[in-house]
Amino acid sequence: MTETIAHPPESAGPGNKPVPPAESSRGPVTWLPTLVETLAAIVIALVLGALLVALSDPDTVETLPYLFSYPADFFSAAFDAVWSSYSALVQGSVGSWNRISTTLERSAPLICAGLGVSLAFRAGLFNIGAQGQMAVGFLVAGFIGFTYDLPPGLHTLVALAGGILGGALWGGIAGFLKARTGAHEVITTIMLNYLAVSILLYALGKEAFQREGSDNRQSPPVADSATFGSVADTHLGVLLAFAAAVGVWWLLERSTIGFEMRAVGANPEASRTAGMNVAKVFTLAMVVAGALAGLAGTMQVLGDQASISPTLAGTIGFDAITVALLGRATPLGTVLAGLLFGALSVGGVAMQASAGTPKELAAVLQALIVLFVAAPALVRGLTRQRATGGGSTVMAKGWGG
Amino acid sequence: MKKTARIAAVAAIAALSLSACGERPSDEPADTGSASESPSESESSPAAEEIDFKACMVSDSGGFDDKSFNQTSHDGLEAAAQNLGVQTGEVESQSDSEYGDNISALVDEGCNSVTTVGFLLGDATLEAAKANPDVDFSIVDFAYDKAPKNLKGLVFNTGEPSFQAGYLAAAASETGTVGTFGGLNIPTVTAFMEGFRLGVEHYNEQEGGDVKVLGWDGKDGSFTDDFEDKTKGQQVAEQMIGQGADIIFPVAGPAGLGGLQAAKDNNVKGIWVDTDGCVSTEYCDVLLTSVMKGMDVAVEEAITSSVNEEFNSELFVGTLENGGVGLAEVSDDVDPAVVEKLDELEQQIIAGELKVG
Numbered sequence: 001m002t003e004t005i006a007h008p009p010e011s012a013g014p015g016n017k018p019v020p021p022a023e024s025s026r027g028p029v030t031w032l033p034t035l036v037e038t039l040a041a042i043v044i045a046l047v048l049g050a051l052l053v054a055l056s057d058p059d060t061v062e063t064l065p066y067l068f069s070y071p072a073d074f075f076s077a078a079f080d081a082v083w084s085s086y087s088a089l090v091q092g093s094v095g096s097w098n099r100i101s102t103t104l105e106r107s108a109p110l111i112c113a114g115l116g117v118s119l120a121f122r123a124g125l126f127n128i129g130a131q132g133q134m135a136v137g138f139l140v141a142g143f144i145g146f147t148y149d150l151p152p153g154l155h156t157l158v159a160l161a162g163g164i165l166g167g168a169l170w171g172g173i174a175g176f177l178k179a180r181t182g183a184h185e186v187i188t189t190i191m192l193n194y195l196a197v198s199i200l201l202y203a204l205g206k207e208a209f210q211r212e213g214s215d216n217r218q219s220p221p222v223a224d225s226a227t228f229g230s231v232a233d234t235h236l237g238v239l240l241a242f243a244a245a246v247g248v249w250w251l252l253e254r255s256t257i258g259f260e261m262r263a264v265g266a267n268p269e270a271s272r273t274a275g276m277n278v279a280k281v282f283t284l285a286m287v288v289a290g291a292l293a294g295l296a297g298t299m300q301v302l303g304d305q306a307s308i309s310p311t312l313a314g315t316i317g318f319d320a321i322t323v324a325l326l327g328r329a330t331p332l333g334t335v336l337a338g339l340l341f342g343a344l345s346v347g348g349v350a351m352q353a354s355a356g357t358p359k360e361l362a363a364v365l366q367a368l369i370v371l372f373v374a375a376p377a378l379v380r381g382l383t384r385q386r387a388t389g390g391g392s393t394v395m396a397k398g399w400g401g
Numbered sequence: 402m403k404k405t406a407r408i409a410a411v412a413a414i415a416a417l418s419l420s421a422c423g424e425r426p427s428d429e430p431a432d433t434g435s436a437s438e439s440p441s442e443s444e445s446s447p448a449a450e451e452i453d454f455k456a457c458m459v460s461d462s463g464g465f466d467d468k469s470f471n472q473t474s475h476d477g478l479e480a481a482a483q484n485l486g487v488q489t490g491e492v493e494s495q496s497d498s499e500y501g502d503n504i505s506a507l508v509d510e511g512c513n514s515v516t517t518v519g520f521l522l523g524d525a526t527l528e529a530a531k532a533n534p535d536v537d538f539s540i541v542d543f544a545y546d547k548a549p550k551n552l553k554g555l556v557f558n559t560g561e562p563s564f565q566a567g568y569l570a571a572a573a574s575e576t577g578t579v580g581t582f583g584g585l586n587i588p589t590v591t592a593f594m595e596g597f598r599l600g601v602e603h604y605n606e607q608e609g610g611d612v613k614v615l616g617w618d619g620k621d622g623s624f625t626d627d628f629e630d631k632t633k634g635q636q637v638a639e640q641m642i643g644q645g646a647d648i649i650f651p652v653a654g655p656a657g658l659g660g661l662q663a664a665k666d667n668n669v670k671g672i673w674v675d676t677d678g679c680v681s682t683e684y685c686d687v688l689l690t691s692v693m694k695g696m697d698v699a700v701e702e703a704i705t706s707s708v709n710e711e712f713n714s715e716l717f718v719g720t721l722e723n724g725g726v727g728l729a730e731v732s733d734d735v736d737p738a739v740v741e742k743l744d745e746l747e748q749q750i751i752a753g754e755l756k757v758g
Contacts, residue, residue, distance in 0.1 A: 092506065102502050106499075106502075198626075201585075201626055205586055214588075215586070215587060215588050215591075216520050216587050216588060217585060217586075217587055218520065218521060218523075221524060300496075300498045303498075304498075304501070306497075306498060307524065309497045309521050310585075311461075311462040311496065311497050311521075312496065312497040312498060313496065314462060314495050314496020314497065314498065314499070315495060315496070316496065345495070345499075346502065349492050349499070349502065349503055349506045350506055352490075352491065352492045352493065353457075353490050353491075353492050353503075353506045353507050353509075353510045354490070354510050356490070356491075359464075359492070359493045359495070
């Protein structure tokens, strides 16, 4: 990546043509090892997961005391347990079109929120706030969705725009604070998460957000006219997620501001010296990151006539961080990681439903995969940075090697 | 090379010796070569014979280990497996957007009955019930205005036993102040608090007392806004105790445990909710009694009726009369005259002579 840094600083100035990225940096030679490493991590995690499945299966445990006399018992029981769990995982996530569409729908918010985290990473910001940005996003989108009566299409657009703006505002606050006061974004985004949840609870306690004749903290479902609409049982928000990924790729790799973000992410001091407005870049990066998380939030309500409730976001905002890490903070990587996590989430349900495997196992698999991907890369990233001292590589290179 | 050989040798010896000492293949499989399948002791408890019926359950995002309504409902499913011999399937939800998918995953698994837990699943359950008329659905803590034939709501008049609990608290209070707090300002929580408040008022009217209730005024009150965080419950309870309350009635699931901890620390009393606190918590010595919400009983009954093909969509309302709700055994510290009075109240409530919220 030294080529990128070697670009003359004036290329970042306003009005200039976007910097063409160094072609070689994304050539097969650099990303192939990453891919192999990631696949290896997934395989190792699956093997360890199999061990856990086997050892948590009562039939298998029963054979353990006489493992050495009748090892066949143990292995057949273990194999049965692992086979039924993993086949349920695969069947449940990609076994039929219906399942694939569920997986896609589950992945879409993960991808969007993950892109937000990735983008912030590239600008050198650790965005923990996707959860809160999502909450604000679906609060606004949902409110527009169930309160107003607009023609279909327009209603969706307005609600979508509202959700994205809400998320962008929430992310922007953290970016602005960082840019103006130097307040660390990790702290501010975590605090903004709490704030968003409190606002959500407060809003859901008000008549305007509640169903008629009910005091439950649950909003009415959004109007049909505000939903995304669907093709072949899959709502079109999924397409938006992929479009967002392309957009982020273009922004990061082809646009001036994207170049500035990467430069600031690599070395804010040098970027400032080079004449870039670091404060503006920080703010803008968080605005875009928040907008992406807000988009993820809209998918939770506009995808399927859903209603707002305090726990609507689940843990997606935090899973998004893992998705971004696993995706090495690149758009393509984030999409793939999001799909993987979506499949694990949907398949995890099938594992519970048909094989009786505890839901924690899907979570453990996710955690193991990320552990194996992130840990060696993290260590390498740290050592490299120390070795070069100046930190002349962008964040993503540090993560990916 | 030598090293590998050595390790292999050690491993072989270990395997041999371990197989010798592990020589306890369960019971009798005797010879029959390596024909695995040792008919190991099948079931330890005398469970009912397995029948061809699958009862399933979906939790809300709290999960089945929430020490609260998901868990109690799940106990009902387990009881059904034990007593009826049904097979079970279950899915824990992680986010509110998953409910529809999770219910249909279970339907796809061939469940004959599906029980969902919590009002948040109301829409998803209704939709699934309409789409799958052959499956019996029941939902804990939710009532529909018009339910399809295969959908049953299970709700509970928790105000009734809470009324008794309020009376008991007022009678047992020495400072003349009692406190209650909830997890969230939602009807399933405030029903307890309102019953409690009315019970205290009833005591004041009957006995000419002047016992005050902290934390609930009939419309709004103290809430932790969280069902998980014990420290929040503890803080709220500490505040109330600081204001003179000597009986604490937390209606906040596991967060309420913090309330009982505060009661213990300050040497005051508490009343637990949902389950018998003397069984489910370690705070039995500070408890006067518990307001029990028989979700397990209701769930098991719904499954039973589905197995017997007697399922109907009539709303189940747990009351003192049908035992769907009730008061746990009252602590020995309480004046027997008050306990008698509680029984009297129960009769009056069943007879409809008292307004319990």
